[in-house]
Amino acid sequence: MDRMHKTVCALATPPGAGGIAVVRVSGPEAYPIVSKVFVPMHRQKSVLDARGYTALFGHYTLRGAEMDETVALFFRAPHSYTGEDVIELSVHGGTAMADGLLEALLLAGAEPAAPGEFTRRALEHGRMSLTQAEAVMEVISANGRQGAALAKSALDGRLAKRIGGIQTALQSVNAHLTAWVDYPEEDVPELSDAQFTAALQQQKTELDSLISGYGAGAVLRRGVDCVLLGRPNVGKSTLLNLLAGFDRAIVTPVAGTTRDIVEQAVQLGDIRLNLFDTAGVREVGADGDAIEAEGIRRSWKKLEEAGLVLAVFDAAQPLTDADLEIARRCQGRPALAVLNKQDLADSTEAAKAQLQPYFKQVITLCARDAASLQPLTAAVAALLGTAQLDPNAAQLCSARQLAAATRARDALTEAICAKQNGFGLDAAAVCLTDALQALCDLTGEDASDRTIDEVFEKFCVGK
Secondary structure, X not given: OOHHHOOEEEEOOOOOOOOEEEEEEEOOOHHHHHHHHEEXXXXXXOOXXXXXXXXXXXXXXXXXXXXXXXXXXXXXXXXXXXXXXXXXXXXXOOHHHHHHHHHHHHHOOOEEXXXXXXXXXXXXXXXXOHHHHHHHHHHHHOOOHHHHHHHHHHHOOHHHHHHHHHHHHHHHHHHHHXXXXXOHHHOOOOOOHHXXXXXXXXHHHHHHHHHHOHHHHHHHHHOEEEEXXXXXXXXXXXHHHHHHOOOOOOOOOOOOOOOOOEEEEEXXXXXXXXXXXXXXXXXXXXXXOHHHHXXXXXXXXXXXXOOEEEEEEEOOOOOOHHHHHHHHHHOOOOEEEEEEOHHHOOOOHHHHHHHOOOOOOEEEOXXXXXXXXXXXXXXXXXXXXXXXXOOOOOOOOOHHHHHHHHHHHHHHHHHHHHHHOOOOHHXXXXXXXXXXXXXXXXXXXXXXXXXXXXXXXXXXXXX
């Protein structure tokens, strides 16, 4: 039997202690199945007769025994999340009552929902596009309000609308080319090279904008791995404690206090930083402390992996060769130079001049002063591109979408180059067709079952 013809159920709220637990039921037999386990308080009321967008209070039963108080919310097809008949049953939070309700529904004929099955059914019933479906999990996993706003813009259909505009423009050009090549007797006016190139360049610019905003958007939605790097005692752990808002790392004047990587997630403005405070980088020698040496090796490794590097230097001391080695290793990476202990420094100009060739920005601060967070927040946002990103604008929200948009952009580039290099419009039209196919892949218009499976494999059960 086709999965779409089955009725499924799942817990739609996080498991464990809580005020309420919500179990969602969706499918053609949702109402008959729920009628077997839910008893309205007013016996003259009936689940089978319940209208959409109404609620009933009662209790559910398990093997004939009255269980928990229950509120049932009713949604009739097609006006529901999935486009099917849907009922959401709310019981007291915790494991026992929610598990009992699920058991009762399974005994009544429902089947357990697969990860993302409710959203997949919404896609299959035309309630949302593939780009909107992908945005569902982005909204759920967004770490900050700006990231949630970005994901919601895709969920609202703005991304699909923006891609649709590009498709419409390219289809118009493609239709003109097809008519000119295939029906010469109709005297279709030839598209001039200038018109053709301008039309494709305009849509390529649109795709360039979407592609360039992906990285910053991903940072807002999911956060970024950030490594604190520097010599011993420059203030890395103090800066970690400032960002965390409590004493997460041990701070002492003894070099080598931090020997392994200390991890802490913090919110810096609109960006979630997955912070890694590393061992102070210094030369320990062949006979040095083996544990500290391993910590230093891990520090360099984290530098290679990080999406953001905060390289910390002591503003109260002249820069050393070790400092400059750290700076050299940061060159070309998403890294900020942080001159700490500015309250103890007579001047920071010389250090800034030495560091500026290796970093896009050098900031001075005192890691013991909470006021230092403001300039650091602004500098990180500028470096990662989130400061320039409009959270309400349509943005790509998955690696799959990025790959499809990149294929479309590259195909347009080939079409433009083909025409500029003297090839005929028919050759350019092949590239244009490739671009349109890539955009169809992006929106999911021609998505294969395998592509859809890949989208939903990361969904949680209950969504």
